[in-house]
Amino acid sequence: MPSPERSAQIGALYQEMILDHYRRPRNKGDLANAEQTVVMKNPLCGDEIAVHVSFDGDTISDVRFSGRGCSISQASASMMTQLVKGKPLSEIEHIRTRFREMVMGDQAAGEDASLGSARALGGVSQFPARVKCALLAWNALQTAMTAHAE
Amino acid sequence: MPSPERSAQIGALYQEMILDHYRRPRNKGDLANAEQTVVMKNPLCGDEIAVHVSFDGDTISDVRFSGRGCSISQASASMMTQLVKGKPLSEIEHIRTRFREMVMGDQAAGEDASLGSARALGGVSQFPARVKCALLAWNALQTAMTAHAE
Amino acid sequence: MSWKADFPLLVRNPGLHYVDSAATSQKPTVVLDAIRNFYETANANPHRGAYALSVAATDAYDDARQLLARFLGVADADALIFTRGTTESLNLVATSWGRSNLAAGDEIVVTAMDHHANFVPWQQLAISIGAKLRICELTADGRIDLHSLASLLNRKTRVVAFNHVSNALGTINPVGEIVRMVRDHTAAIIVCDGAQAVPHMTVKFDDLDVDFYAFSGHKMCGPMGIGGLIGRRALFDSMPPYQTGGDMVEFVHDDVTTWNALPHKFEAGTPNAAGAVGLAAAAAYLSAIGMENVLRHEQALVAEASERLAAIEGITIYGPSSADRSGVVSFTLDDVHPHDLATILDGDGVCIRAGNHCAQPLMRRLDVSATARASFYVYNDTSDIDALIEGVLKSKEIFGHAVA
């Protein structure tokens, strides 16, 4: 229902940084020689994201994403690639968990510096119907990491 | 719902004559050489009545019934056999129609002398769930007459 | 003592003695309020909207599932599928699991006491597939004959279906013992019809070790048009969907379709969210009373009713002794047809059921075309038994006069 509070939440959700990532996504495109490519779909809206990952030992050496979707899923994917590239898997797993906690509404997680600019997506927790969008790329990343470990 | 009126209706339904026909049904049994035998069933209560009919030209020369059922269906079948035996088909058709009208609630039909003692079943019209019971044998008779005509 | 005051229909009709709860139960105010409240505050199509009202509807629907799952001891809540009721639940299993798993020569075991809803779907499946329907017979006092069951179980047995509690006799079946026998001798799936158990006693699906369990909302103080099917996730995952359409699909290509996850895979179309909310309110209502108290209350009534009925000359009571029986007593009176009994009782406001109780195979074995059945629930008390007994005596008198 409409309220000034809700307007503020909308403003927080669609802040400049998110729209910037939506319009000018980082690390978008295919990755030649990716070890893992995972496609995740949200049947409700038809969105589809592919995450391509290269590993170097216990580190993600490179990561890109492709596909289309709403501003939240695109911005989240874009930020995710920036955040995890070059980092060791254990650290990424920590970040992924914290990100998930943040969009599920955990305030402390939303202030965790390890999330870097992805903290801009904290506002999604106020929009239950959009949490799935924010997690799409991260879920794909998790699947890629699990597949790599096996 | 209980009321003195309802008690009176129950009394009218289960009057002596009906219970007498239930306990000592007339024309019950098989009919050797019956031209038509029609079985009618009421799946809800499991009741089943067979009506056996012999014709002599345009007259029902003999009719009997067999099978089990509640007091209403048995008394109705018993009275029906008494009423139609030896009568011409056209007259029977009139009686059948009037009987049907009576149990459906038509007061005038309930006073029609052509229904004879079957008028005792007029009280069924106050019990919608039991109308089917009262009509079972009559419906079988109708089917038998139609089959005979063809 | 009873909970009658919670039920508006009964409060409105103080002269009414509703003892036909095995057919359907009356509804407490809290359930009617919950349904109305959903429509007045949260009504939208669940799962489909990105707006707050639709999220409210989705949450209400999901919460209902969670609550029901807790009530029924189901840890994996998404393996509780909402259906229209027991009949649909059992048809779902017979069709979806049955058609994709059975072959000619396989054997399906049902019991002679089962409701048509847990009998005819298996019979028809057997006919269509060339499988063999085998019917477990009953003891003289209306229990599943475990010797008969043992004689039917073999490695061709693929399904064993039986009701937890019989609607026609009230028999509470020994699920644990039956399950052990089936598991020991077969690789069959076990399908349990809980329509008469869930409303009346504690049921914990995860403890029962059956594969599928069906129930209806309208018999447990909930609304009509909603019920459930609980199953093992692995079985659900391996089965084709039962109905197809919106919500249950993942991707619809021109030539092929992929399916959504549980529970959606088996919930095609707009869900009956208001019904689920009403059903959850019913479960909460029963929980607050306590299912042990519900059963104790009913068993006390059925014991008293049986005793007082048995004292009337000409009465025959069917089914086991009260200890193994829920709130149902099935009986006949001399040659007074049950329909006549019901009509006379109705004249005094006593609502009993007369008929075959959707259990024609059982009626044949009892060698009756029908019985009269009184079934009790939380809103009944001794005054209902008084009226029942009085009505039976009155029937006896009316029909007695006519005895030759």
Next chain:
Amino acid sequence: MSWKADFPLLVRNPGLHYVDSAATSQKPTVVLDAIRNFYETANANPHRGAYALSVAATDAYDDARQLLARFLGVADADALIFTRGTTESLNLVATSWGRSNLAAGDEIVVTAMDHHANFVPWQQLAISIGAKLRICELTADGRIDLHSLASLLNRKTRVVAFNHVSNALGTINPVGEIVRMVRDHTAAIIVCDGAQAVPHMTVKFDDLDVDFYAFSGHKMCGPMGIGGLIGRRALFDSMPPYQTGGDMVEFVHDDVTTWNALPHKFEAGTPNAAGAVGLAAAAAYLSAIGMENVLRHEQALVAEASERLAAIEGITIYGPSSADRSGVVSFTLDDVHPHDLATILDGDGVCIRAGNHCAQPLMRRLDVSATARASFYVYNDTSDIDALIEGVLKSKEIFGHAVA
């Protein structure tokens, strides 16, 4: 002018602009009262009791069917079957008629605009039976392409299924013309999905000359969990039952069962009498307004909304001109994803739907993954359009800032 005051959810939430009625409608007080009144005065299991309360329930259920049949122009009321909704109705036809009538090589025609509920059941039937699914394509403005249809019709065509009104585009299809073409060139049965027609315009089944017609209660001011399937008696009589169980049987022998007459044959289990009563109340409510007035009201709103949306730069509207359209407008705004649009609009209380509208085949042909959809009903008025336009402009502004 609108009928908003009749709808408690909307009265309680004056700031809410509910324009998602194609997904589900809000419910007027008279419908909620009818449901409650049934439970408080007539609740019993219909068809099963010999007592007055059960007769009252049976009468209420039968009366609901009669009223619906009159509302929908069905002379043979018993050929109106109550189901859970459109999805179940269409699955019933595809399964019961389809499996017993189709063979490998037969052809089934659906359209590219159909809802998954009228697409997937036919696709799956075709796969399981070796029949061929043929998809009728659309014109650029979202109508059924009659040339495409003509090219698909031949003597192998056994089923032609299409929606009366499209939920995704609002297109009102020319049923008469389609039926003539099908009858002229094939012996196919015609299955019409009326989910979006019955709530919004006059529908007279007997005049349509289709073989089956499906609809949902929850989209026409009625409760969730109830809907209907109308069919020709001769077809119903020739079909095997869809679900089996109580009420729909005649005699249940150990090895074979015979079926009850219509409508019971296709209504297995305890009927949702309260749902039927609520649905009848909804039909009575709509009748009192007059279906011509409902359609006129919606078309006026959709015409205004389309015009004002079209005036916004960057808006694309899908579907035909308003004259052939019911109260639905489907659109996109530049590169603003429909989900983002829906979220921003929701912030101002405007409930639109964003997604594929259970019409993925259509979305592929429109070459979009989703659209935004506003759909109007009797309770909407110009203030809802104002809020919609304002929200779209706001979205444009929010996203506009970010344009490089």
